[in-house]
Amino acid sequence: MPVSTAPPTGGYVSKIDSALDQNKLTVFTVILMVIAAAAPFTVIGGGATAGWAVTQVLGIPVAYVAMAVVLGIFSVGYTEMSRHIVNSGAFYAYVTQGLGRIPGLGSAGVAVLAYNFMQIGLYGGFGAVLKGFLADQWGINLAWWVCAGIAWAVIAVLGVLSIEFSGIVLGVLLGAEVIIALIFSVVELAHPAGGTVTFDTVNPSQLFSAGTGAALATAVAGFVGFESTAVYSEETRNAKRNIPRATYLSLLIIGLLYAFCSWAMSVAAGPDKIVQMSTENGTETMFVLVSPHLAEIWLVLGHALFITSLFAALLAFHNTAARYTFALGRERVLFAWFGATGRRFRAPLWGSVTQSILALAVLAVFALADKDPVVYLFFWWTVTGGFGVLILMTVTSVAILAYFLRNRDGELAQLSLWRRFIAPAIGAVLLLAVLIVTIVEFDTLFGVEPDALERYLFPGLFLAAAIVGSAWAAFLRSAKPDTYRGIGQGVNAALLTVQPEDAAAHRAGPR
């Protein structure tokens, strides 16, 4: 560890640097925020089990490992490029810098749609789990959409007031979640089906069997949110070293946790039975597996944490979606009032309100349609969200390659070949491969017939969003050149009025 970072001027320490440093984040805090938003308990208890039930594909645990590796490779170029551009928390900023404003705004359309799918889908999981918990514990029978509606109301208010969980609350909840998940896993491993611990679900050969695209897409949904490390780059101590570190560590921790805990479930159920058990028990699978071996209190605690985990994810993705609309409002790509903040509370006011209205509309439709919320809302919508983010990451990886091939001056000249070419290229190829198998196996992912309308409709929506975004950018180029210039800049678009062309596109220098 370097003892001090004093500049070569001797004993002089900048007063403002040390003051600003005090408020900065550590690697630990960044990891905490990222993992808490990823909501491990939701992914393990909800994502993996619903994945088995819907896709009928065995290899979900090994898919988590595979995706962690792919995203790790992608992150090499991603975290490197994040230091050189503004608005670096948003994938479309990378696409804009690497491939241009028209694909940039197209990917912004994909992003808005993807985070919406993700957030709204989580209401289905929350509603179902809370409904079950209330009925089991206190005999209160509410419809799932009433339970989801309660979360909706709370989140609508918290979003407008800009209230988020504090680091301490998130840390405690996350710590408890992880501990319970590990305890459950150890109990499951101690009681394997048929008396032997099996490794079928983590066998890498699963990745080359039918349905691997569905398994990988299920896994991707569990990782969405890891990209937010880049948002904190200006606020993290020694960001150049710490942001990549936080990104890799987050991926490593959640990847291993997801894989371990889902594998443990498959061991306890038996690899031949896990699909059937998940189909029968849904989000209760994890609890059904450990209930013969643990006292009641652990199950109650587990359910409570499942609910808080879902809620934390709902709130995190609500804010992500609201901030996307806010940033696009600041760019004046959307109506400028989307870029207004609440006066009394520092919130992306209209982004937040819009998100709430959309969610309410979807909940209303699902409540009326009387469809299973876990399969058709929670699983379908969150994996579709994950699929959208997969598209974004694939395009972003190509944009990163293009950016580093085009920009080789200054600090970028010193970049190793691994960082600026090899890793981004491998990442792009791998992500593209995952994307293609996912598209091919979208019917398996949704658990529908190969010619079902949904398998084309859901992925097709992203194509539509990309076309609308790109077309809008093309229109802005000729109709509103000033707005066109601001695409991809986020809140920094304001500076374009006072700066010459593209001066604001890149940060002034390494900081």
Add this chain to the structure above:
Amino acid sequence: MLSDRRRREPLADDFFRLCHDDRSGTLRLSDDATRVGLASALIAELGWAGILTVEDGLLLVRAGATPGDSVAHAVLDDIRGERTPRDVRTWLTYLSMESYERVARRLVAGNHVIPQEGRRLLRRYTFYLPTDTNDFVWPRVRLGTALAQRRPIDQIDVHLLGVADATGLLPSILDGGGQAAHAYFEHLMQQSHADVQTLVQETRVVIGNKVMNGR
């Protein structure tokens, strides 16, 4: 400026007035936006005093002049204390840590406000009660009517309006003026000095970033 019926108050003091209710003294703006806005106003004061200038996004001190009051002096000392010039954004972030207390201190010393202790959810906090409601409401009235009637507005007040816009306070000033008043404001901003525009837009970006980061 000639049409002002009162003595010119420091820009940050007027921004402080805009942020608070003229009767109860309660803050009308979010804590963050207020602090960043006040930091921006403090920089603006030194700018209009001819002491600071903006070059390539960096805040530079011009030799010679000294500010009139202790708060402006303290801000200038901070800026002079750095060996290398820093960008506007860094200064806005740094100065926002103490800007509220500094400006409040100046208003207390001038007997424009009286510090009071309030309680909210078992937590004590200090708020500042205006001594004279007319004095407090003056910036809003002055700017609001000038915009609504499209009267000439001096450069310092245009700067104040810019900071108000960047922090989200402008709608409360425009009150009743409608689209025409807003268009007039945009026209004034476009005509303003390049340094003013840079400071205002950087203020907007700092607040926007706080919204994006959620912290």
